[in-house]
Amino acid sequence: MAKEIERKFLVADDGWKAGVGTTSKFLQAYIATGEDRSIRVRIIDGERARLTIKLGRDLLVRDEFEYDIPVADAEELMQAAIGIVLEKSRHRVDYRGFTFEVDEFAGFYHGLIVAEVEMRSTEDRPDLPAWLGREVTGDKRYSNMAMATNEDLSAELGHGLSNPPL
Amino acid sequence: MAKEIERKFLVADDGWKAGVGTTSKFLQAYIATGEDRSIRVRIIDGERARLTIKLGRDLLVRDEFEYDIPVADAEELMQAAIGIVLEKSRHRVDYRGFTFEVDEFAGFYHGLIVAEVEMRSTEDRPDLPAWLGREVTGDKRYSNMAMATNEDLSAELGHGLSNPPL
Numbered sequence: 001m002a003k004e005i006e007r008k009f010l011v012a013d014d015g016w017k018a019g020v021g022t023t024s025k026f027l028q029a030y031i032a033t034g035e036d037r038s039i040r041v042r043i044i045d046g047e048r049a050r051l052t053i054k055l056g057r058d059l060l061v062r063d064e065f066e067y068d069i070p071v072a073d074a075e076e077l078m079q080a081a082i083g084i085v086l087e088k089s090r091h092r093v094d095y096r097g098f099t100f101e102v103d104e105f106a107g108f109y110h111g112l113i114v115a116e117v118e119m120r121s122t123e124d125r126p127d128l129p130a131w132l133g134r135e136v137t138g139d140k141r142y143s144n145m146a147m148a149t150n151e152d153l154s155a156e157l158g159h160g161l162s163n164p165p166l
Numbered sequence: 167m168a169k170e171i172e173r174k175f176l177v178a179d180d181g182w183k184a185g186v187g188t189t190s191k192f193l194q195a196y197i198a199t200g201e202d203r204s205i206r207v208r209i210i211d212g213e214r215a216r217l218t219i220k221l222g223r224d225l226l227v228r229d230e231f232e233y234d235i236p237v238a239d240a241e242e243l244m245q246a247a248i249g250i251v252l253e254k255s256r257h258r259v260d261y262r263g264f265t266f267e268v269d270e271f272a273g274f275y276h277g278l279i280v281a282e283v284e285m286r287s288t289e290d291r292p293d294l295p296a297w298l299g300r301e302v303t304g305d306k307r308y309s310n311m312a313m314a315t316n317e318d319l320s321a322e323l324g325h326g327l328s329n330p331p332l
Contacts, residue, residue, distance in 0.1 A: 031219065032198035032205055037246065039198055039205055039219075051217075051233065053197065053205075055246045065239050067217065073231050080203065080221045 004054065004064040005122055007137045011113040015131030016102050019093040026088050026103075029081035030148050038145045041069075041077045049074030083149035084108055098126040114142055170220065170230040171288055173303045177279040181297030182268050185259040192254050192269075195247035196314050204311045207235075207243045215240030249315035250274055264292040280308055 024044050032039040040052045049071045056062040078085055087107035093100045098117050105112040114136070117126050136142045190210050198205040206218045215237045222228040244251055253273035259266045264283050271278040280302070283292050302308045 031221075032200060032203060034198060037198060051219075053217075053243065055197075055243075063242065065235070065243065067233050067235060069231070069233060076229065077219065077221075077231065 002064045002066070004062045005119045005124075006116050007119070007126075007135060008139075008142055009115045009117075009128075009135050009137075010133035010142075011102065011115050011131060012133035013131050015129065016091065016093050016100070016115065019095065019129075020091045020102075021094055023089050023091045026086070026090055027078065028086040028088070028144060028148070029078045030083065030145055031077050031080055033082060033145055033149055040145070041074045041081075043071060043074050043078075047071065051077075081148070086144055086148050093129075095129045096127040098124075100129065100132075109147060168230050168232070170228045171285045171290075172282050173285070173292075173301060174305075174308055175281045175283075175294075175301050175303075176299035176308075177268065177281050177297060178299035179297050181295065182257065182259050182266070182281065185261065185295075186257045186268075187260055189255055189257045192252070192256055193244065194252040194254070194310060194314070195244045196249065196311055197243050197246055199248060199311055199315055206311070207240045207247075209237060209240050209244075213237065217243075247314070252310055252314050259295070261295045262293040264290075266295065266298075275313060 025046070027043040029041050030038055031041060036055060036057045038054045040054070041049065042052065043049045049069050051067045051069045051074075053065040054062045055065075085107075086105065086109065088103045088105045088109075091102040091104065093102055093115075098119070100115050100117050102113060102115045105114075115132060119126065140146050191212070193209040195207050196204055197207060202221065202223045204220045206220070207215065208218065209215045215235050217233045217235045217240075219231040220228045221231075251273075252275065253271065254275075255270045255272065257268040257270065259268055259281075264285070266281050266283050268279060268281045271280075281298060285292065306312050
């Protein structure tokens with residue numbers, strides 16, 4: 001079990017593109033959700049898959065349990081997804097000792113770009129690159145779980161946005 | 167992914183005790199449930215643990231995905247159980263080519279004994295030993311998920327029954 005401590009931001013401009021280290025393609029879906037928990041399936045670059053359980057109401061710090069599973073299992077589990085399967089490219093951008101993960105959505109949320117930085121403790125104060133926009137840590141509308149499973153939200157954010165919402 | 171095909175029975179008398187092969191002690195809890203799915207954590211004999219996802223509305227045949235996880239993870243996940251943690255001894259009794267699993271509950275459901283037989287196909291017709299009572303396949307009251315998470319049911323079946331309900 002790991003603690004997940006992260007902050008989340010919208011992205012103001014394309015400045016991040018110059019700093020991309022690695023990129024992975026994610027398919028991501030939820031097979032169970034609750035107010036204080038989610039069970040997520042991810043297929044990474046079409047060749048690896050993981051099952052992740054997140055527990056806890058705190059959007060900044062949560063318990064996270066993660067297990068490798070066969071890709072074939074993940075594909076079957078995605079057939080039983082609650083809501084939609086999210087598609088995104090995750091770009092890793094190192095900036096002053098921290099790695100920012102820039103999630104560029106495709107498919108239903110095409111046009112939406114969100115950046116997360118994972119911290120080692122809640123006391124960490126990462127320097128923020130200039131291309132970050134408004135912080136949305138704790139804004140449930142930008143949780144991937146809500147984006148996948150919440151129909152109202154999909155109507156608000158989805159269907160090919162050309163710019164991230166402000 | 168495996169298909170789970172099983173029938174479930176109450177137990178009429180102690181005849182099964184003579185045929186017990188192996189016995190395991192289970193702690194079992196649910197971390198997410200839905201009409202057509204459950205995510206279960208089990209600790210077996212205090213030394214192994216498994217995460218199991220079951221999908222499908224059909225109580226006779228369901229898709230089952232099962233993964234070994236660390237016991238420490240299972241213990242943490244059980245802290246977040248929905249409802250109660252079930253305690254039972256699972257006795258395996260071979261009978262004419264099929265294995266009957268006799269679940270003898272302890273703790274909250276002390277006194278309740280239920281037997282299941284797992285089949286390879288829905289066409290299998292296992293011979294039924296004389297110690298089996300009424301068949302309860304498909305009776306949601308005897309699903310472990312309902313027993314763990316349904317408060318009404320706990321009141322009906324739980325608190326130290328001395329005999330299985332008829």
